[in-house]
Amino acid sequence: MPLYHNDEQAMLRDSAAPFIADAAPVSHLRSLRDSGDATGFSRDLWKQFAEMGFAGILVGEEHGGMGLGHAEAGIVLEEIGRNLTPSPFLSTSVAAVSALKAAGGAQAAQWLPRVATGDAIIALAIDEKPRHGPEGSALAATRAGNGFKLNGQKCFVLSGHVADMLLVLARTGGSAGESDGLTLFAVPQGAAGLSADPRLLVDASLASHMRFDDVTVDADAVVGEVDAGWDAVKPLLAAARTGAAAEMIGVGQGAMDLTMDYLKQRKQFGRLIGEFQALQHRAAHLYSEMEIARASVMKAQQLLDEGDAGAELMVSVAKAKAGRATNLAVREGVQMHGGIGMTDEYDIGLYMKRDRALAEFMGDVHYHIDRVARLNGY
C-alpha cells in the first residue's frame, strides 16, 4: 500500500473537511467554552457525525458501521484537530471501538451498533495517576456473587461524566505495574457507587476523576477475558495513541496554516515579516518536521490496519513524533504571532492548549520515546 491517500480516502477527506469546518469551526469550541457548557461537546453535532457515518467508521458493517480502518479514522481526526472540534470521536469511535472489536462477545454486540448510530458515548477509564501508565492500574475488581465489585479511582477520563458506558481497566490479579492480571470492564453510567468529578482542562475539554465505591457488575461486563484484559486494552491503546497523533497532525497543521498566513500579512520595519530569513528558516524547519510526523502517523495507521507486528513500535514513534512536531508548530505559532499570539482573541493560543491536552493523552512524548527504547531492547 502506498503511503498516500487513495481515491476513496481522498473522497472521505473531501466530505469530512468541509463538513467539520462548517459545522464545528474554532468558533464552535469558543461558544461551548464561553457558555460554560457542562457536557463538553455538542450532542447535536455528534448526531450529525453519526449521520455522516463517522461515529461508526471503525465499526464493522455487521454492526451498522462503515467497516473502515485507522487510516480513514485518521482522516476524520485530522479535520477534528484542524478545527479544534470538541468531540467524543477519539475515545468512543476509535479507542473504545477497537477494544470492543478485538474482544468481541456480548459487550461488542451490545455497544458497537449503538456507537454507530450515535446513541452511545464511551469513555476510557485507564489511568489512575497524572502521568500515563496503564499497567499501573490498581483499581480492584473482586469476585462478588455472579460478578465483580469494583473499588478505586481513575483520572483524566474524557467525557467520563456524560458517557453512556465506561471501559474500566481493573486489577483482578497480579500487582500494580504488571500487565497480567488486568481485566477490562464495561461499566454503564449510573451504576450504583460510580461517581464523576468533572474538571475543566486547559483546552476547555472536560475530564473526570471517577470514583468506584463497591460498583457491582455482572460477569458479562467483562470485555475479553478475566485477567487477560491487556489483550483488549492493547488495541485500545494503539488506536487511541495513533488517533491522538492524527488529531495532533491536524492541530499542528492548523496552527502552521494560521502562522504562515500571518507571516504574509504582518508588516514591521516596512516589510512583510515573512520576508525575514530568521523566520523563513524556522518556518521551513517546521514544515519539514510536520511532514515527517504526518508520514509516521500514516505508517502507523497502515501497519495497524494490516495487523503488522511492527505496528506497536510505529505507534509510539508516531505519537512521539507528532507530539514533538505539533508542539513546535504551536510554540512557533505563538512566537511568530508576537503580542497578539498571547491574546485570547486570536485562535493560535487555542491550538497550543489543545496540543498540550492531546500530548498527555495515552502517553506523552517522553513516555513514547522511552517505549521506543524498550521495544528495541534497550
Place this chain on the structure above:
Amino acid sequence: MSENLDDFRVEVRAWLAANCPDEMRKPANEEGDICWGGRNWVFKNDAQRDWLHACAAKGYTVPDWPKAYGGAGLSAQQTKVFRSEMARIGARAPLSSFGIWMLGPALLHFGTEEQKLHYLPPIARGEIRWCQGYSEPGSGSDLVSLQSFGEDKGDHWQVNGSKIWTSYADKADWIFALIRTDKANKYQGITFMLFDMASPGVSTKPILLISGNSPFCETFFDNVAVPKTQYIGEVNRGWDVAKYLLGHEREMISGGGAGGDMVSIGALYAQAIGKNAAGELDDPVLRAEMAAFDTDVFAFRAMGERFMDMWKTGRAHPASSNMMKYAGTELNKRRHELVMSGAGSAGLEWDSADSKGGSKPRGWLRTKANSIEGGTSEVMLNVIAKRILDLPGA
C-alpha cells in the same frame, strides 16, 4: 516476470537466496566493502564480484531502469518489493555509483535514444565509473556563477577551468560536468558535458579532509577537447539538466541512505554502553538521546517511503526533495554524533586495527559535509520557504 506482487516477492526471495553470497549479507564495515565498479576497480573478494555480476545479469543493479538500458524493468511497486526483500536479508547494494544515482536519471530524462543505449548499460554493469563536476572554487552555493569555459572550436569545445569537491575524480573513468558555453547568459549559458577523464588536459588533485581521507578532488581542465556530440539536453541549457539532477540527488539522499534505515542505534550500541538489571542502557541520558534519535529515524523512514511513493507517481511537490535532503542529512550528522558518544574513547582511535582504520571518527567527520554538499541546509530551507511555503521576498 510476475505481475502479481506476492508472486513477485516469492520470485525475488528465491533469487536472492540463490544468488546473494553470505558475505554480501553482512553490513559494510569499511570503504572497500562498497563496490564502485569502473575500469580500475579491484574487487575486495570473489563474493563482491559474483554479487555484482549476478545482479548486473538480472538488471538488479538498476531494477527500475528499462531492460534495454541494463535494468530489470520493474514497476515502482515491484521495485519497492525488491528493495524490501534486499533489506530483509541485509543485502548490500551490489553497486554504488554516481552513474546510477545521478547521470542515469538525467540521461533517462534528457538523453537521446542513442545516448541512452551507449552510456546506460556500462553504468548498470559497473564498467564505467562516473564523477560529477559541478562546484568550482568560486561557485559553491551560488553554483550558477560557475566559470569553467568551453570555447566553440567547430566540431569540439576546448574546455578550460577547474572544479572542486569532485567526489572520487581520481578514481573515475568519465565526468559529467557543467561548463559555461555562453559568458553573456548566466542561466542559459551552461552546457551539461560528458567526457573521458583520460582525455589530454584533465588532471586531478585529491584534497585532504578533516577525516584524514581524500574522497574529494580538485579537477583541472587545460585545453580539454570535448566532441560536440558529448552533451545532454540542449547546448546552453545544461542548467535545466543540473536542476533536475539536483532534485534527483536530494531524492536519492532521502531514499534510504542518510540515517533512514530501521536499525536502532540504541540496540546497536547496547553492548558497548552496557545495560543495567532492568535491561536499560547504563547511561540514562545517552539512552534518552538515542531513543529520541531512533524515534526521529523511524519517522523519517516512513517519510522516505511516503516521499518515494508520491514522487514516483507525480504527487510530490517538486521542491519536496529539498526537505528530504535537509532532514536526512541533519539526521545523519546527529547519528554520527551518537555513534561517537556510544563508542566512548574507542571511537577516538584514528588508525588502529580495532577501530578498523578509524572508521568511526572518520565517518563522523565525513558526515559534516552532508549538509554542505548537494546544497547546504540553509539553501534547502530557503527553497522550502519560497517554493513550498510561498513566503514573500524571493
